[in-house]
Amino acid sequence: AQKITQTQPGMFVQEKEAVTLDCTYDTSDPSYGLFWYKQPSSGEMIFLIYQGSYDQQNATEGRYSLNFQKARKSANLVISASQLGDSAMYFCAMREVYMDSSYKLIFGSGTRLLVRP
Amino acid sequence: GAGVSQSPSNKVTEKGKDVELRCDPISGHTALYWYRQSLGQGLEFLIYFQGNSAPDKSGLPSDRFSAERTGGSVSTLTIQRTQQEDSAVYLCASSLGPFVSGDADTQYFGPGTRLTVL
Numbered sequence: 001a002q003k004i005t006q007t008q009p010g011m012f013v014q015e016k017e018a019v020t021l022d023c024t025y026d027t028s029d030p031s032y033g034l035f036w037y038k039q040p041s042s043g044e045m046i047f048l049i050y051q052g053s054y055d056q057q058n059a060t061e062g063r064y065s066l067n068f069q070k071a072r073k074s075a076n077l078v079i080s081a082s083q084l085g086d087s088a089m090y091f092c093a094m095r096e097v098y099m100d101s102s103y104k105l106i107f108g109s110g111t112r113l114l115v116r117p
Numbered sequence: 118g119a120g121v122s123q124s125p126s127n128k129v130t131e132k133g134k135d136v137e138l139r140c141d142p143i144s145g146h147t148a149l150y151w152y153r154q155s156l157g158q159g160l161e162f163l164i165y166f167q168g169n170s171a172p173d174k175s176g177l178p179s180d181r182f183s184a185e186r187t188g189g190s191v192s193t194l195t196i197q198r199t200q201q202e203d204s205a206v207y208l209c210a211s212s213l214g215p216f217v218s219g220d221a222d223t224q225y226f227g228p229g230t231r232l233t234v235l
Contacts, residue, residue, distance in 0.1 A: 033222075035223065035224075037226075042228075043206065043228060043229055043231075044226065044227075044228050044229070045208065045210075045226035046226075047223050047224075047225060047226075050223060091160065093160075095222075103148065103165065103212070103215050103222065104150060104162040104165055104173060104176070105150070105152075105160075105162065105210075105224060106162070107159060107160035108159075109159050110159070
């Protein structure tokens, strides 16, 4: 079964508008972390925002915020005031702990965002 | 400070040859990860190092793949007898390690090595 699901292969948004990228996850681990990364055409993976499973508040980082709905197992990324430079691939990822010995990330398939001028 | 660096940035090799990919983590990061990104498989975990030991090698696709880390720093991923299906971007990431909480253990990625097997 997919552990991280991103159902939007591609999204368009008008410059200066807000956009929500969806992410749902599946885990039985009570302690986990959720991450969003941006991958521009240059290929580097850029960390955007983190949400811990025990965090009471939704994470925010500048124009990025994470809409964390624990009961629904969703961790959607909201980008406000989109800019042309936001055009990129966006990956949702989850960190679980396996036998206290691994902290690997499990990635979704990604959403390609294109910001229109 | 300096980020994660990887070399080479691009590698073209012939089927059957061995290749070595190098990763220099962020100074002070005890955890190091290798991932592979390919069109068909997305982003896949390969191996995790804590210091010089590898508690999780579960993502290595075959015994042709191996990795080591020396001095708690530089890591080398070796692929023996390369096959065309090994063509991918190999990404290295590092983090402070598992004994910190929350986003302090964020993984930071290098620019990747694009491997093409002809």
